Amino acid sequence: xxxxxFVLTNRQEVCDGSLPAGRLVVLVTGRDGNPLAGxxxxxxxxxxxxxxxxxxxxxxxxPGYADFQMEAGVSYTLRVGEASEAVGGLSVPGCGGAxxxxxxxxxx
Numbered sequence: 001x002x003x004x005x006f007v008l009t010n011r012q013e014v015c016d017g018s019l020p021a022g023r024l025v026v027l028v029t030g031r032d033g034n035p036l037a038g039x040x041x042x043x044x045x046x047x048x049x050x051x052x053x054x055x056x057x058x059x060x061x062x063p064g065y066a067d068f069q070m071e072a073g074v075s076y077t078l079r080v081g082e083a084s085e086a087v088g089g090l091s092v093p094g095c096g097g098a099x100x101x102x103x104x105x106x107x108x
Contacts, residue, residue: 005083006039007106015095023098024068024090028055028080030105035064043068044077044086070099 006028019025028039037056044050055066070076070092077088080103090099 005085005106006080006103008085008087008101009104010100010102011087012100013093013095013097014100015093015097017097019098019100020069021096021098022070022072022092024070024076024078025098025100026055026066026068026078026080027062027100027102028064028066028105029102033104035062036105037063039064039066039081041066041068042079044079045074 024043026041028036030036039055040052041054042050042052051068053066053068056063058065070090072092074091075088076090077086078090078101079086084103087101093099
């Protein structure tokens, strides 16, 4: 299941203060629309720097939730699961807000 590709379904700058400044929020759902825990998320930046973390570490928010704190002036690339396309060009929005990106299990 977790080796299926995940498809980017939403990518949104959040400038209303509902998320902490510089936060990259990732939400992952399965084909059935239910949140998926335990999905690996890889964030890459700079000269070979990376961070690997998983959905499900904040079940009080959602089992499919994960987040990452970005630094201003740095561009990040995000990959969800093992077989998904990378999503690049993520950086702290000009409004000083955050990003919310959503992925759904897709493909076969």
